[in-house]
Every structure is written in C-alpha cells, then in structure tokens.
Amino acid sequence: xxxxxxxxxxxxxxxxxxxxxxxxxxxxxxxxxxxxxxxxxxxxxxxxxxxxxxxxxxxxxxxxxxxxxxxxxxxxxxxxxxxxxxxxxxxxxxxxxxxxxxxxxxxxxxxxxxxxxxxxxxxxxxxxxxxxxxxxxxxxxxxxxxxxxxxxxxxxxxxxxxxxxxxxxxxxxxxxxxxxxxxxxxxxxx
Amino acid sequence: xxxxxxxxxxxxxxxxxxxxxxxxxxxxxxxxxxxxxxxxxxxxxxxxxxxxxxxxxxxxxxxxxxxxxxxxxxxxxxxxxxxxxxxxxxxxxxxxxxxxxxxxxxxxxxxxxxxxxxxxxxxxxxxxxxxxxxxxxxxxxxxxxxxxxxxxxxxxxxxxxxxxxxxxxxxxxxxxxxxxxxxxxxxxxxxxxxxxxxxxxxxxxxxxxxxxxxxxxxxxxxxxxxxxxxxxxxxxxxxxxxxxxxxxxxxxxxxxxxxxxxxxxxxxxxxxxxxxxxxxxxxxxxxxxxxxxxxxxxxxxxxxxxxxxxxxxxxxxxxxxxxxxxxxxxxxxxxxxxxxxxxxxxxxxxxxxxxxxxxxxxxxxxxxxxxxxxxxxxxxxxxxxxxxxxxxxxxxxx
Amino acid sequence: xxxxxxxxxxxxxxxxxxxxxxxxxxxxxxxxxxxxxxxxxxxxxxxxxxxxxxxxxxxxxxxxxxxxxxxxxxxxxxxxxxxxxxxxxxxxxxx
Numbered sequence: 001x002x003x004x005x006x007x008x009x010x011x012x013x014x015x016x017x018x019x020x021x022x023x024x025x026x027x028x029x030x031x032x033x034x035x036x037x038x039x040x041x042x043x044x045x046x047x048x049x050x051x052x053x054x055x056x057x058x059x060x061x062x063x064x065x066x067x068x069x070x071x072x073x074x075x076x077x078x079x080x081x082x083x084x085x086x087x088x089x090x091x092x093x094x095x096x097x098x099x100x101x102x103x104x105x106x107x108x109x110x111x112x113x114x115x116x117x118x119x120x121x122x123x124x125x126x127x128x129x130x131x132x133x134x135x136x137x138x139x140x141x142x143x144x145x146x147x148x149x150x151x152x153x154x155x156x157x158x159x160x161x162x163x164x165x166x167x168x169x170x171x172x173x174x175x176x177x178x179x180x181x182x183x184x185x186x187x188x189x190x
Numbered sequence: 191x192x193x194x195x196x197x198x199x200x201x202x203x204x205x206x207x208x209x210x211x212x213x214x215x216x217x218x219x220x221x222x223x224x225x226x227x228x229x230x231x232x233x234x235x236x237x238x239x240x241x242x243x244x245x246x247x248x249x250x251x252x253x254x255x256x257x258x259x260x261x262x263x264x265x266x267x268x269x270x271x272x273x274x275x276x277x278x279x280x281x282x283x284x285x286x287x288x289x290x291x292x293x294x295x296x297x298x299x300x301x302x303x304x305x306x307x308x309x310x311x312x313x314x315x316x317x318x319x320x321x322x323x324x325x326x327x328x329x330x331x332x333x334x335x336x337x338x339x340x341x342x343x344x345x346x347x348x349x350x351x352x353x354x355x356x357x358x359x360x361x362x363x364x365x366x367x368x369x370x371x372x373x374x375x376x377x378x379x380x381x382x383x384x385x386x387x388x389x390x391x392x393x394x395x396x397x398x399x400x401x402x403x404x405x406x407x408x409x410x411x412x413x414x415x416x417x418x419x420x421x422x423x424x425x426x427x428x429x430x431x432x433x434x435x436x437x438x439x440x441x442x443x444x445x446x447x448x449x450x451x452x453x454x455x456x457x458x459x460x461x462x463x464x465x466x467x468x469x470x471x472x473x474x475x476x477x478x479x480x481x482x483x484x485x486x487x488x489x490x491x492x493x494x495x496x497x498x499x500x501x502x503x504x505x506x507x508x509x510x511x512x513x514x515x516x517x518x519x520x521x522x523x524x525x526x527x528x529x530x531x532x533x534x535x536x537x538x539x540x541x542x543x544x545x546x547x548x549x550x551x552x553x554x555x556x557x558x559x560x561x562x563x564x565x566x567x568x569x570x571x572x573x574x575x576x577x578x579x580x581x582x583x584x585x586x587x588x
Numbered sequence: 589x590x591x592x593x594x595x596x597x598x599x600x601x602x603x604x605x606x607x608x609x610x611x612x613x614x615x616x617x618x619x620x621x622x623x624x625x626x627x628x629x630x631x632x633x634x635x636x637x638x639x640x641x642x643x644x645x646x647x648x649x650x651x652x653x654x655x656x657x658x659x660x661x662x663x664x665x666x667x668x669x670x671x672x673x674x675x676x677x678x679x680x681x682x683x
Contacts, residue, residue: 025201025371035201038370041227041312060373062469064334064366066555294601355600393603403604415595416602423600 004034004057005150006067010086011076014046016137019163020076021052023141026159027151034060049084056150074144075099076136078124081110092116097144099123099136104190119147121187123179130179131172138176142183153184195378202374204367207335208274208300208360209234210374211342213244214382217298218269218389221249221260225279226312227364228302232274254279258286258297265295266404268394270346273297276364277304280318284325290357291326292420293404296349297357299327300342303465303516304364305552313553314364316464317517320526326420328358328427329494331464335372337491338362340444343377346386347434354427355392363466365553377442385441424495431492448497450489451504453479457486459568460505462531463514464490467549467556471514474561485565490527498534505535508542510568514561514584516550524581543571549584560584611661615642619664621679623657629676630654636668636677 007024011017018039025037036055053067069089075081075098086096092115100107104118123139138160145153157177164173202210208231212220220239222232239248247264251257254275265271275283280301290297303319305311319329330345332338338360345358362368377385393402408416432447439445450468453475454460463471468489478485488504488511490497505511513532515525523529528546535541547564550556564584571577599605625636632653637645644662646655657668669677 022201022371029199029201029373034373036370036372037201038203038365041365041369062334062472063558064363064370064466064469065557068557292601293603392600393605400605401607404601406602406604408602411592412598412602415593415598418595419598419600422595 002057002059004036004055004061004063005072006070007054007056007072007074007144008067008070009052009054009074009076010080010084011050011052011137012046012080013048013050015076016135017050017052017076020074020137020141021054023138023156023159023163024054024144024151026162027155028056030155030158031151033058033150036061040066049080056148071095072097072144072147074140076123076140081107087111087113090116095119095147097140097147099140099143101125104188108190117147117189119143119187119189121183123183126182126186127179130182131175135176135179139179139183142180142185143187145184146187146189153181156180195380197378197381198376200374200376201371202335202339203230203369203371204332204335204338204362205229205231205302205369206234207339207374208342208362209238210376211339211382212272212300213238214377214379215270215272215343215346215386216244216383217246217272219247219249219261219264219271220273221251221257221264221271222273222275223251223254223257223279225254225276227304227368228274228276228279228300230368231300231302254282255286258283258290258299261297261299262286262290262293262295265290265297266293266394267396268389268391270350270389271295271297272299274300274302276302277306277312277318280322281306284322287322287325287327289405292416294355294420294423295357296346296355298342298345298349299357299359300338301359301361302364302368303361311552312364314366314466315516315551315553316361317551319359319361320517322359323494323526326356326424327494328354328356328424328431328492330358330360330431330492331490332360332362332367333466333468333489335362335367335370335374336444338367339374339376340438340442340446343382343385344431344434344438344446347437348427348431350390351427351430351434352390352392354423354430356423356427361465366466375442375444381441385438428492428495428497446491448490448492448500449504450487450491452487452489454486454488454504456484458484458509459512459565459572460486460488460508460510461512461514461561461564462488462490462505462527464493464527465516467514467516467561470556470558471561474558474565477558478562478565483565483569493527496530496534501531501534502538505531505542506538510572511535511542511544512564512568513544513546514549514564515546516548518548518551528581543568543575543577545571545577545579546581547584548581548586554585556585614660615663616658616660619659619662620682621664621666622659622682623662623664623666623668623677624680625654625656626676626678627654629674631674631676633673635671635673639667639671641665641667
C-alpha cells in the first residue's frame with residue numbers, strides 16, 4: 001500500500017494549528033480523500049510550541065503511529081524558526097511552508113535547507129491588513145494549498161466556511177476567506 | 191447541526207464518532223462525568239441534547255461512581271442507557287461495574303483507553319479496560335474511529351439481545367483514536383433506529399403491575415448459583431456478537447467478527463494485538479510480506495468474552511506468536527492478553543511458541559518498526575526452538 | 589424451606605419477581621417467647637401494630653380492633669409488649 005503523505009504543523013498554543021489541521025481534513029473529505037488530523041497533546045499552554053499532524057491518502061489509512069518523517073512541514077509562527085527544529089525528520093526533497101516575511105531564499109538560508117521546496121507567505125501581514133489582527137492559521141492554509149495538489153482552493157474555502165460559519169459573523173468569515181485567497185495568490189515558491 | 195437522514199461521510203475523531211452513534215441510537219438516559227480524553231464525546235452529546243436532536247434525559251452527576259449508579263438505576267427502571275468514561279473514571283466505577291453486570295443490565299459504555307495513575311498520565315494504554323476485564327462486561331476494542339461508531343451501534347443490539355442482557359464496553363485508544371480526525375462513514379438516522387430497534391424492557395422497576403426486587407441479599411445458599419448463571423450468560427453471547435456483526439455488515443458493508451485475521455491463512459508467525467495498533471501492525475505485516483516473510487496479524491475485537499475456540503483455530507497452525515500487551519499485570523506471568531492466549535493454546539499439539547511484549551504504556555508511541563522487531567524476535571525464538579525470555583518490551587529505553 | 593434451585597432455574601441477575609414472597613419464609617420458629625394479649629385490658633390503640641418490625645400484629649381494619657398475632661412470622665422480639673401502654677401484652681416462654 002502507498003505510504004500516506006504526511007504533514008507536520010508547527011505553531012504556538014492558541015494559534016489554531018489544531019483547527020488548521022482539521023480544516024485541511026474537512027477539505028480533503030470534500031475531495032473524497034482519506035485523511036487523519038491529530039494534535040500532539042500535552043499540557044495546553046498559550047504560547048508554548050505545539051504540533052499537529054495530517055496524513056493524506058487515496059485509500060483508507062491504517063497506520064496510527066506518530067508522524068516522524070513528514071513530506072511537508074507547515075510553520076505557522078515565524079518566531080518558531082530557530083526556536084524549534086522544524087526540519088526534524090523532513091526528507092531532503094520535502095517541502096517547507098512558512099508564515100515568513102521574506103523570500104524563499106531568505107528562509108532557506110535561515111534554515112540551512114537546500115533541498116525540496118519552500119513556500120513562504122507573510123500571513124501575519126495579510127491578516128493584520130484584512131482582519132485587523134494576527135490570525136495566521138487560515139491564511140497559511142492558502143500557501144499550503146499551493147504545494148498540495150491533493151486539495152483544491154475551493155475545497156479549503158468551503159471547509160473554512162463550514163468551520164467558522166456558525167461561530168463567527170458572516171463578514172468575519174468572508175474576511176478569513178479573503179486572507180486565505182490572498183495568501184494563496186501571494187505565496188512565493190522557490 | 192442538522193439532522194442527517196442520509197448516509198454521509200464526515201471527518202470525525204473517535205469521540206465525535208461515538209457521540210454521533212449515541213445521537214442516532216437516541217438512548218432514554220445518559221449519565222456521565224467528563225474526564226480527559228473522553229470529555230469531547232460527552233460535550234458533543236450534551237450539545238445534541240441541548241439542540242433537541244435526541245430525547246435523552248441527560249443526567250449530570252458529581253462522579254463516575256454516581257454516573258454508573260444512575261445508569262444502573264435507569265436501566266433497572268426499564269430504560270435504554272448509555273455512558274462514557276476513561277481511566278480513573280472507570281476505576282472509580284469499579285464496584286458498580288460488577289453490580290451492573292450481575293444485575294444483567296444492558297448498559298452500553300464507551301471507554302477511552304487511558305493509563306491509570308500514578309504517575310498521572312492522560313495518554314493511551316489499556317490498564318483501565320483490562321483492570322475491568324473480570325467485571326462481567328462484554329468488551330469490544332476498536333481499531334479506528336469508524337470501528338468506534340460501528341461498535342457503539344452493534345453494542346446496543348448485543349447488550350439488549352434477550353440471550354445476552356449484559357453491559358458492553360466499547361473501547362477506543364485515548365488520543366490516538368479519540369482525538370484523531372478520520373473519515374467516518376455514518377449510516378442514516380433511520381437506518382440506525384431500525385437496526386437497534388425499540389427497547390424491550392425486562393423486569394422494569396417502574397412496571398407497577400409486576401413489582402420486582404433487584405440486588406437482594408444473596409448468601410452461600412444462592413450467590414454461587416447466580417455467578418454460575420452469569421458465567422453462562424457471558425459465554426453464550428459469542429454467537430450473538432457474531433450474528434450482530436454479520437447483520438451490521440449486510441446493512442453497512444462493514445462486517446465484524448470476534449477476531450480479524452489479517453494475512454494469517456498461510457502465515458508462520460503472527461502478532462496478536464488490540465485497538466489502534468492493529469492498523470500499524472497491518473502495515474508491518476505488509477512490509478514483511480513484501481520481503482517474503484510469512485507473517486500475519488490476529489486482531490482481537492472481542493476480548494470479553496474471550497473467544498478461545500476461534501483463537502485456537504487461528505493460532506494453532508503457527509510456528510510462533512508474539513502477543514502485544516498494552517497493560518501490565520504486575521507480578522503476573524505476562525500481560526492479560528498473553529496469559530489468556532498462552533492458556534488457550536496449552537491443549538494444542540504441536541503448539542506455537544509464544545512470547546509477550548509490553549508496549550505503549552502511558553501513550554508511548556508504537557511504530558511499524560517496533561512491530562517488525564517483535565516479528566524478528568519470535569522468528570529467532572522459533573529458530574532456536576525454545577523461549578528464553580517470555581516477557582520483553584517494545585519502545586522502552588533500556 | 590423449599591428445595592434450593594439449581595443455577596439453571598434462576599432469573600437473570602437473581603431478580604426477585606414474585607412480590608411479597610417473604611410471606612413464604614416462616615420466621616415464627618425463631619421464637620423463644622411468644623406474645624399473648626389480654627383483650628380485657630387492650631384499648632385498640634394499635635401501638636403494637638405500628639411498632640412490630642415484622643408486620644405480625646393482626647388487626648381488623650373495619651372494626652378497628654387488634655386481633656392477636658401472626659405466629660407464622662412473629663419472631664418473639666417483645667417490642668409489642670414493651671410499647672403497650674396498658675401492659676395488655678405479656679411474653680410467655682415457648683414450650
């Protein structure tokens with residue numbers, strides 16, 4: 001059986017990485033894929049580094065171990081770069097998706113990562129401009145979508161709408177969707 | 191949350207899968223106390239209650255002891271009753287577990303497997319459920335969120351079958367399943383309603399035309415006979431579990447037995463394991479098969495009652511068996527799964543060599559490579575021809 | 589006492605489904621003293637009836653009279669004699 005694609009999310013407690021991994025799961029459901037979305041649970045502390053994971057496959061996923069060698073890592077908070085080893089276990093040809101206020105080359109230099117692909121987007125800036133505050137988990141999904149052919153932008157947008165539609169005011173939901181679309185457009189891959 | 195008449199695929203974690211099964215079953219009474227990692231299930235069910243999606247009387251209680259006590263009262267009064275717990279909560283229910291089973295009350299309880307303190311730990315192992323293995327409950331283990339959902343629905347039918355009338359625990363591994371969102375195929379609400387059928391009360395306390403006494407004093411003149419009849423009851427439910435599994439399969443396309451044999455037919459070596467690790471073990475089996483190894487998996491879905499005939503049939507032809515135990519019998523000769531399997535194989539001749547591995551305590555992760563190591567060990571043991579070390583460890587720092 | 593049942597003859601969970609089956613269990617032979625009432629002194633106050641732990645004081649509800657004892661179930665505890673305000677009940681040894 002084909003090994004499922006594995007994704008690891010890095011963020012800080014309160015930034016919604018678990019929610020982001022679940023939104024991705026919902027988007028994959030809409031694509032007819034099989035998936036897992038699970039957090040790494042420990043004490044839940046605002047601001048502490050946290051991880052979450054996804055697995056993606058065309059067939060039912062049987063493995064229930066932790067993810068040690070992801071194909072993609074997503075860094076939701078730029079201050080984690082250098083603070084935690086975001087490249088741990090990532091293959092040479094793996095992909096890094098990061099909320100980062102610079103170019104792919106600058107991130108590569110910072111991480112000493114020469115292989116695979118790097119996708120960067122300044123999700124903090126985008127959300128500050130559109131939402132008026134820093135909410136990074138939805139825009140980063142836009143950048144991830146660019147390097148994840150298993151899921152279309154439309155499905156991610158629908159999943160975000162489903163996630164927040166009942167909890168947030170309609171205009172706030174629309175702004176979240178606008179962040180996501182803009183991050184999708186502005187993501188630089190290199 | 192809309193009522194779902196049709197079948198639907200959803201992204202649900204194990205807790206949510208259980209809560210949706212409970213919503214569709216629509217029990218008369220749920221009494222539960224929140225405990226990590228089960229909380230999510232009870233919270234979601236409470237939402238279904240508040241949204242009016244179920245008719246359930248939801249009883250909030252001050253402890254798990256009270257939760258099961260309330261369930262016992264409600265079940266004896268003729269209601270379809272469900273609850274959920276985990277770890278210390280299950281331990282606190284201890285004395286009531288035996289009473290529920292002894293009174294033959296068909297309560298269905300979802301248990302999220304979590305390590306028992308101390309030291310305090312919130313992650314998965316089977317010490318809670320295995321500690322309750324002698325309490326007289328039927329115990330069904332689930333490999334993934336889909337099986338949690340399916341087992342919950344089947345559990346109602348099994349518990350309430352007139353040949354059974356016993357409480358059932360449906361277990362899932364803490365966090366690994368309870369908090370991992372996976373694709374789950376839900377049946378339509380009406381389909382579930384029809385499958386579980388209307389509740390048939392037996393000896394209801396509220397039937398004033400036929401007053402009954404539950405749990406009278408029962409001394410040396412009758413207690414032993416009552417236990418003997420309880421032994422008969424739980425042993426008799428094996429065929430019922432199989433029947434319900436087949437019937438559920440016809441409805442859903444997902445068939446269930448007491449065990450699941452994976453690539454075992456022509457195997458020489460097998461691992462035996464329960465719960466979420468079964469999926470990981472299937473990966474290990476596939477990888478080793480690709481390398482020409484004759485290996486397979488025996489997954490135990492139903493641990494209580496222990497399906498010994500079926501287990502003997504599955505394991506007797508093998509050369510070697512490695513049992514994986516996710517809970518410890520302190521001071522015992524191996525874990526609960528090992529001692530039971532080894533005992534069942536005693537009368538087989540020739541019998542496979544058998545070793546035990548403790549693994550995954552307190553949520554320690556178990557990888558495909560760990561299971562490959564277990565296979566390598568049992569192969570070595572068979573090559574040498576005798577077991578030099580019955581009990582070993584996977585994933586432990588030595 | 590009737591023959592003890594085998595395990596195959598029991599109700600599930602040992603549930604007792606015949607209401608009031610304690611009546612068939614004769615506790616009267618536990619007695620070493622029996623109560624006797626002197627109806628000449630009795631004022632039918634029913635104290636004995638109210639206090640009897642075994643429901644073994646017979647009364648006629650229509651006439652409002654105390655009618656003696658149910659010796660099949662009276663254990664001879666003597667509470668009736670103790671609470672009787674007119675000392676109309678005495679405990680006499682069983683022979």
